[in-house]
Amino acid sequence: MKLTRRKLEIVATAAKLFRKKGYNAVSMRDLAQALEIKAASLYNHINSKQEILGIIILDVAENFTQHMNSVSPENISSIKKLESVIENHIQITIEKTDALACLNNDWMHLEKLDLENYLMMRNTYEAKMRNIIEQGIQQKELQERNIDLVLFSLLSTLRTLHLWYSKNKEVSPQLLFEEMKQNLLHGIIR
Amino acid sequence: MKLTRRKLEIVATAAKLFRKKGYNAVSMRDLAQALEIKAASLYNHINSKQEILGIIILDVAENFTQHMNSVSPENISSIKKLESVIENHIQITIEKTDALACLNNDWMHLEKLDLENYLMMRNTYEAKMRNIIEQGIQQKELQERNIDLVLFSLLSTLRTLHLWYSKNKEVSPQLLFEEMKQNLLHGIIR
DNA sequence: GTCTATACCGTGATAGAC
DNA sequence: GTCTATCACGGTATAGAC
Structure with a gap:
């Protein structure tokens, strides 16, 4: 799908507003x-309000999918894979x-086709991440735990x-990555 | 505030619907x-849609506040306090x-007074939990980390x-508590 | 306490001039 | 590509009969 300059502006502005309210x-x-125009003018660039939501959400979902598809089959330890997933998030x-x-707050308002598409990607993503955790446990890299709860614990924070980030934009990506890796993988107890 | 039987039904049903959509x-x-009545009939029990949201959210917020106020000043280790907070969540x-x-999804749609009330409770809650973590680090119970990120990591999952729970209602509270305590405090790496 | 009827407003979206 | 004008619809909420 091609997006004109103006359409990109509309989508970006919409994302900002959708996030806030x-x-x-x-x-x-x-x-x-x-955008300092009238509502009717929007419809020269987009077909519907839901179309905007679809563009916003599916773009991010595809980013996640792409990264997971590239990491999942690699020949590295489960811990390295989890670190890569954390870094990507x-x-x-x-x-x-x-x-x-x-994506987090309004995915349920996607129109039918976009919704199915999104849910398929999300399910696949979670299944692959679950496999990484399962393998980590089998190979004694990770502790024996309820896999689904481990998966949820990681994903809920990520x-x-x-x-957190929108209120702390000054933090460096490196620090953020190191701290989150520690918190999520090693816990907080000394 | 007193709630009649019917008003409680309305609030509980609303919570269910609000959560889904x-x-x-x-x-x-x-x-x-x-509720198998007409919309107009609702207004014999409640004053507005926003009032319903306020009742739903402030009740939960008060539960959290009350527990934190009772745990925070206790004379026990920071780790015990965190465990108690996890258990309460x-x-x-x-x-x-x-x-x-x-509360998580729609607090920003509260009417002015309720919103101020909610935000005050939330800020106080986070400040007290932050203090528990800070003290834990000072007393070498917890690892030296970015306090705000530790706070966020715990709260985001809780x-x-x-x-997770709405899709796994068969799990026992005890198991849930033990697993989450492990995940959040001790991490997942062996 | 629930109903019917209705007021009033904001919504997403379209038509057609410029 | 933006505008004005407008439409059909559904939203919250009220009045008053029963």
């Missing part, structure tokens, strides 16, 4: 005002903060890291 | 239909799944545990 609480008039958090928030 | 995506007609997750989801 939620998809349903942002009207096309709000969006237009933020942090990078996307930094580069696409607004869009990531939209998915919502944008909430 | 989000506050703004649930209309008063939807809510009425779920899990208990509320189990007992008030829907309301907790509303706050969204309802997402």
Whole structure:
């Protein structure tokens, strides 16, 4: 899908607003005002409000999918794979903060086809990450635990890291990565 | 505030719907239909849609506040305090799944006074938990880390545990507590 | 305490002039 | 590519009968 310069502006501005107030609480008039045009003018660039949401969310989802597909089959330890996943989440958090928030909060408002597409990607992503954890346990790299709860513990923090980052943008990606790797993999107890 | 039997039903049903679709995506007609009455009839029990949201969210927020106020000044180790906080989050997750989801997703749609009240409670809660972590580091119970990131790592998982729990209701509270304590405090690496 | 009827407003979206 | 004007719809909420 090609996006014109103007369409990209609209999508980026929408992501910012959606993140702050939620998809349903942002009207096309709000969006237009933020771009200093009238609501009707938006429709020369986009077909519907839901189309905008789809573009925002599926772009991020594809980023995650692509990275997982490249890491998952590599011939490295499970811990290295998890570190790579953590690093990727942090990078996307930094580069696409607004869009990531939209994905987390408003995916359920996607239109039918986009929703199916998104859910398929998410399920595949979680399944592959689950496999990494399972393998890590089998090979004694990780402790014996409830796999689904380990998966959830990691993902819940990584998915919502944008909430912390948007209030602490001055932190360096390196520090963020090192600290999160420690917190998530090694815990906090001395 | 006293709540009649019927008002409690309305609030509980609303929480269920809000959790599934989000506050703004649930209309008063939807809510009425779920209760098998007409939308207008709701207004004999409640004053506005936002009032319902306020009741749902502030009740949960007060639960958290109360527990933190009782644990924070106790004369026990920081680790014991953190364990108690984790346990409380899990208990509320189990007992008030829907309301907790509303608090997480829709707090920004509270009306002015409720919003101020909620934010004050949240800030106080986080400050007290931050103090527990800080003290734990000073007393060498916890590793030297970025305090705010440790705080975020713990809270991000605890706050969204309802997402996992609503799909895994058969798990016992004891197992959930033991596993989460391990994941959050000790990490996952062997 | 629930109903019908209705007021009033904001919503997403379209038509057509410029 | 943006505008004005407008539409059909669904939103929250109220009035008043039963």
